Amino acid sequence: MRVTIDGVPSQAAQGQTVAGALLAAGRTSWRTTRHAGKPRGVFCGIGVCFDCLVTVNGVADVRACQRVLVDGDDIRTEEP
Amino acid sequence: MRVVVIGGGPAGLAAAGAAAAAGADTVLVDSEPVLGGQFHRGHPQRVDARVRHLANSTVWAVEGMRLHVRTGQADSPSRTGEVLNADAVVLATGAHDRVVPFPGWDLPGVYTAGAAQALAKGQGIAIGQRVVVSGTGPFLLPVAQSLKAVGAEVLRICDANTGLGWLGHPRAASPAKLAELLGYAVRLRSAWRPRTAVVAAHGEDKVNAVTVAKLNPDWTIRSQERIAVDAVCVGHGFTPRLELAVTAGCTLVDGFVAVEHTGATSVPGWYAAGEVTGIGGADLAAAEGEVAGTAAARGSHPSRALAKVRSGRRFAAALAAAHPIRAGWHTWLTDDTLVCRCEEVTYKDLRAAVDLDAAGTRTFKLTSRVGLGLCQGRTCGRAAIDIATALASDRRTFFTPADLQRRPIATPLRLAELASLPEEDL
Amino acid sequence: MDVVVVGAGVIGAACADALSSAGLRVTVLDRGPLASGTSAAGEGNILVSDKEPGPELDLALSSLSRWPTLVGDTDIEWDPKGGLVVATGDPAPLAHFAAVQREAGIDARWITPAEALEREPHLTTRVTAAVHYPQDAQVQPVLATQALLSNVRRRGGVLRPGVTVVGLDARGVHTSEGIIACDHVVNACGPWSGEVSRTLGAPIAIAPRRGMVLVTAPLPPTVRHKVYDADYVGAVASGDADLQTSTVVESTAAGTILIGSSRERVGFDESIRVRVLRELARKAVALFPTLADVPVMRAYGGFRPYAPDHLPVIGPDPRVPGLWHATGHEGAGIGLAAATGALLAELLTGVTPHLDPTPFRVDRPGVLECA
Numbered sequence A: 001m002r003v004t005i006d007g008v009p010s011q012a013a014q015g016q017t018v019a020g021a022l023l024a025a026g027r028t029s030w031r032t033t034r035h036a037g038k039p040r041g042v043f044c045g046i047g048v049c050f051d052c053l054v055t056v057n058g059v060a061d062v063r064a065c066q067r068v069l070v071d072g073d074d075i076r077t078e079e080p
Numbered sequence B: 001m002r003v004v005v006i007g008g009g010p011a012g013l014a015a016a017g018a019a020a021a022a023g024a025d026t027v028l029v030d031s032e033p034v035l036g037g038q039f040h041r042g043h044p045q046r047v048d049a050r051v052r053h054l055a056n057s058t059v060w061a062v063e064g065m066r067l068h069v070r071t072g073q074a075d076s077p078s079r080t081g082e083v084l085n086a087d088a089v090v091l092a093t094g095a096h097d098r099v100v101p102f103p104g105w106d107l108p109g110v111y112t113a114g115a116a117q118a119l120a121k122g123q124g125i126a127i128g129q130r131v132v133v134s135g136t137g138p139f140l141l142p143v144a145q146s147l148k149a150v151g152a153e154v155l156r157i158c159d160a161n162t163g164l165g166w167l168g169h170p171r172a173a174s175p176a177k178l179a180e181l182l183g184y185a186v187r188l189r190s191a192w193r194p195r196t197a198v199v200a201a202h203g204e205d206k207v208n209a210v211t212v213a214k215l216n217p218d219w220t221i222r223s224q225e226r227i228a229v230d231a232v233c234v235g236h237g238f239t240p241r242l243e244l245a246v247t248a249g250c251t252l253v254d255g256f257v258a259v260e261h262t263g264a265t266s267v268p269g270w271y272a273a274g275e276v277t278g279i280g281g282a283d284l285a286a287a288e289g290e291v292a293g294t295a296a297a298r299g300s301h302p303s304r305a306l307a308k309v310r311s312g313r314r315f316a317a318a319l320a321a322a323h324p325i326r327a328g329w330h331t332w333l334t335d336d337t338l339v340c341r342c343e344e345v346t347y348k349d350l351r352a353a354v355d356l357d358a359a360g361t362r363t364f365k366l367t368s369r370v371g372l373g374l375c376q377g378r379t380c381g382r383a384a385i386d387i388a389t390a391l392a393s394d395r396r397t398f399f400t401p402a403d404l405q406r407r408p409i410a411t412p413l414r415l416a417e418l419a420s421l422p423e424e425d426l
Numbered sequence C: 001m002d003v004v005v006v007g008a009g010v011i012g013a014a015c016a017d018a019l020s021s022a023g024l025r026v027t028v029l030d031r032g033p034l035a036s037g038t039s040a041a042g043e044g045n046i047l048v049s050d051k052e053p054g055p056e057l058d059l060a061l062s063s064l065s066r067w068p069t070l071v072g073d074t075d076i077e078w079d080p081k082g083g084l085v086v087a088t089g090d091p092a093p094l095a096h097f098a099a100v101q102r103e104a105g106i107d108a109r110w111i112t113p114a115e116a117l118e119r120e121p122h123l124t125t126r127v128t129a130a131v132h133y134p135q136d137a138q139v140q141p142v143l144a145t146q147a148l149l150s151n152v153r154r155r156g157g158v159l160r161p162g163v164t165v166v167g168l169d170a171r172g173v174h175t176s177e178g179i180i181a182c183d184h185v186v187n188a189c190g191p192w193s194g195e196v197s198r199t200l201g202a203p204i205a206i207a208p209r210r211g212m213v214l215v216t217a218p219l220p221p222t223v224r225h226k227v228y229d230a231d232y233v234g235a236v237a238s239g240d241a242d243l244q245t246s247t248v249v250e251s252t253a254a255g256t257i258l259i260g261s262s263r264e265r266v267g268f269d270e271s272i273r274v275r276v277l278r279e280l281a282r283k284a285v286a287l288f289p290t291l292a293d294v295p296v297m298r299a300y301g302g303f304r305p306y307a308p309d310h311l312p313v314i315g316p317d318p319r320v321p322g323l324w325h326a327t328g329h330e331g332a333g334i335g336l337a338a339a340t341g342a343l344l345a346e347l348l349t350g351v352t353p354h355l356d357p358t359p360f361r362v363d364r365p366g367v368l369e370c371a
Helices: A018-024 B010-021 B113-123 B140-149 B175-188 B243-248 B282-296 B303-322 B327-332 B347-355 B361-368 B381-392 B415-419 C010-021 C055-070 C092-103 C113-119 C141-154 C190-199 C232-237 C274-287 C330-349
Strands: A002-005 A008-011 A053-056 A059-063 A074-076 B002-006 B025-029 B052-054 B057-063 B066-071 B080-085 B088-091 B095-097 B110-112 B130-136 B153-159 B192-194 B196-202 B209-215 B221-228 B231-236 B238-240 B270-272 B338-340 C002-006 C025-030 C083-087 C109-111 C129-133 C158-161 C165-169 C172-175 C178-180 C184-187 C207-216 C226-229 C244-251 C257-263 C295-306 C313-316 C323-327
Touching: A002 A018, A018 A053, A018 A074, A018 B113, B002 B010, B002 B080, B002 B282, B010 B025, B010 B088, B010 B282, B025 B057, B057 B243, B057 C274, B088 B243, B088 B282, B095 B113, B095 B231, B110 B113, B113 B130, B113 B140, B113 B231, B130 B140, B130 B196, B130 B209, B140 B153, B140 B175, B140 B231, B196 B221, B196 B231, B196 B327, B221 B327, B243 B270, B270 B282, B282 B303, B327 B381, B338 B347, B338 B381, B347 B361, B347 B381, B361 B381, B361 C141, B415 C207, B415 C274, B415 C295, C002 C010, C002 C172, C010 C025, C010 C141, C010 C184, C010 C323, C010 C330, C025 C141, C055 C141, C055 C330, C083 C092, C083 C113, C092 C129, C109 C113, C113 C129, C141 C158, C141 C330, C165 C190, C184 C190, C184 C330, C190 C207, C190 C295, C190 C323, C207 C274, C226 C274, C244 C274, C257 C274, C274 C295, C295 C330, C313 C330, C323 C330
Parallel strands: A002 A074, B002 B025, B002 B088, B025 B052, B088 B270, B110 B231, B130 B153, B130 B231, B153 B192, C002 C025, C002 C184, C025 C158, C083 C226, C184 C323
Antiparallel strands: A002 A008, A053 A059, A053 A074, B057 B066, B066 B080, B095 B238, B153 B196, B196 B209, B209 B221, C083 C129, C109 C129, C165 C172, C172 C178, C207 C257, C207 C295, C226 C244, C244 C257, C313 C323
16 A cells, blocks of 8 residues: 655555554654643554544544554644 | 444453344444454454444444444544444443553653554554563563564563562462463563552653662652663553443442443443453453343353353452552652643642642543543543542542543544434434 | 522632622532532633623623623633624624614624634635624633632632532521531522522522533634624523524634533433534534534533523522522623622622612512422
8 A cells, every 4th residue: 555644655554553654664753732842652552542643634633543544545744 | 132232352242242142133333443452453353243343433422222333434534423222232342551640651652551562463563672661460461572572672561569469369360361471470570570660751752761660569769770761661550441331321330330240230221341340351351241242132141151250350359459559659740740641731730720629520620621632531530530639638529430431422523523413313 | 797608600609709808708618519510511601792781781791890800810711802793694683683782882893794704714604794792701610710719718718618508597507517607698509509499498490401512622723702603692592492502613722612502401411412412513514614624522511500581690588588599690600700799799798789680689570489
């Protein structure tokens, strides 16, 4: 599968989550908090903590650890 | 007779299988693409072919025996909706990691034990190369094992308790369980350190070191050392996922769904099995699921499963007794330690709310903003209430586990999803 | 003189604040924690825009001028954001309503749809007419209530959460923790005032009306005013038990968007109804199409206290000497609290009231119930 992460095309495996792809690419954080601007990535890994939010195909607030990639997905780590 | 089972882990799988075997029209609703829950992650499970399995599906609202379901990719606005009218419901929604906060726990590179496990088993990813595992409970051992299996070096496994207290109750444990745990203990013993804990994580944008402390029995700090790491994973037992149980009106006892021996809750037609009724591991959950699924479908008593439930609960009680959360962790916090990661509420902010006598869950949240972010207090709620109760000292407080888990919208959905619900689903 | 105020919501807090400010010794009781009922379940509105000319508007205007001075420097997230009422159909009823309001002293500015879109860039382009109400404001209602209670505490007043009132006689208020001697008792129990009034031997007809609010995930600034559709006023004034919703959309200091509001008479039933949530969502998306993909993370409900004639009840009970009521503010309790506290304290201490108390009197038709 081919997906785009922050504009960069990359390969993804069947069953890979967005978080899996980001971590595999060496990224441990991809969001900042609203007040202090602290970095956030995966924490709970099972959809509970909402730390790992990304924008998928233009829709914000998607949990990266829960979202399984499909071919053509456009992942953005900043707000749309 | 329609039985709806919510959750596709060991309890839900067994419940759905048992309900179908007893002749009920059975639906199994699970949020994951494949069955198995957190326990079987990486090893997809099957369920009885007569069961209708709704994958990628969450029950987001409950009205009596009507369950409102969204199905589709996680958090996608294009999910589809369905209403399930149930004659009986089996709640098998499981649990997630409980983590007590400490300075730096919000740094990237700090993960829950469940995250480390899910990433290792589900995605083949090691959270780091030099990892310290910290918390309490036997779950730390399989997590450490999974980390090693994906190539991480596990420097320490810190259990804040002595970790082996449950061995004093050998009759409580199943031989297989004992063998499994002893196997871990043998393989991991060089890293294992009782009465220690990660009490701080350090780094700018990512964790690069942790403070590991030797603890007193009450979890206050005796001495500490600094260890260079690139990841930490922490887990202090588990928190049951109770929002649906609370919305349905099920009575809670000690923070878990109260059930009879059949798995029946206080609400007619509602059953519960697995970690929502008490933390006891996969074997017990499966036995409870079988009992509850059978009872929900009005099948005949599964006596073997009932016997397993009885012995399993003894083991669970022994485990729980051996892995208490001691209040000494409060002394690890500094004024600036975040307790609520979403709304960035610090220990100091919580103290200010307590000083205003914000002694009920709702008021406490609205005063401090703790638990008002996207996770809705799932991550920090218990810790925050523990802190508030301790700080209130001899003043009266009104916190209840049910209030903490009151989330009538059990999982977020998009406004347009809500707006487009068809008339016949209301 | 000793006064016991029953109910630690915003009305009880405002009464206790005014009474303690007048030099009375005040004890505030609540059967639960402080500021945890209706005051913890609303948006924190301080509105004039939804008021028709009449006694409630007088109370609202008086309150509006008093609120900022009551809490000093305490941060209660006071936000004079202004209201924007928009019509998407026939603009005539809104124009008429605003004209009548203007005559009564409300700053109600008729603006063009283009001006409305300038004020609220994400608003639907289907707007046909709009009125801007610069006087409308918002506070965080729990912080506001706590600020008033802090005033009481600072003046030596006593706050006693977790104390339930069980009766009243010449010796004082009987509670779950014994008798508290006092000269006056104020029933400020909001939607539970009816129940408490019966316990006190002087029943009044106050009933609960259920409301629900949706809360979205935090967003970058999207909605600037309190924005609502023009049918809001009709819903407030109605006694119909059926579900009524009208869109009220606004942001909070935390970045979330609050979407209200519904009105149902379902007693104290706390269970959510998906139909209600859908109606709120529909109308919000119709007003702000850009919100369609925003996650809803929470829904909360509360109960508004209402009297049969939809006016607050403020004053002495004619049947039981020393008993006072301050309740029945529906969804406007935060906005009306400041003047309600002042009025009650004036009546109780014998000072000339700052506005006519007659419309709010307890012995008006429909409010007094037979014991």
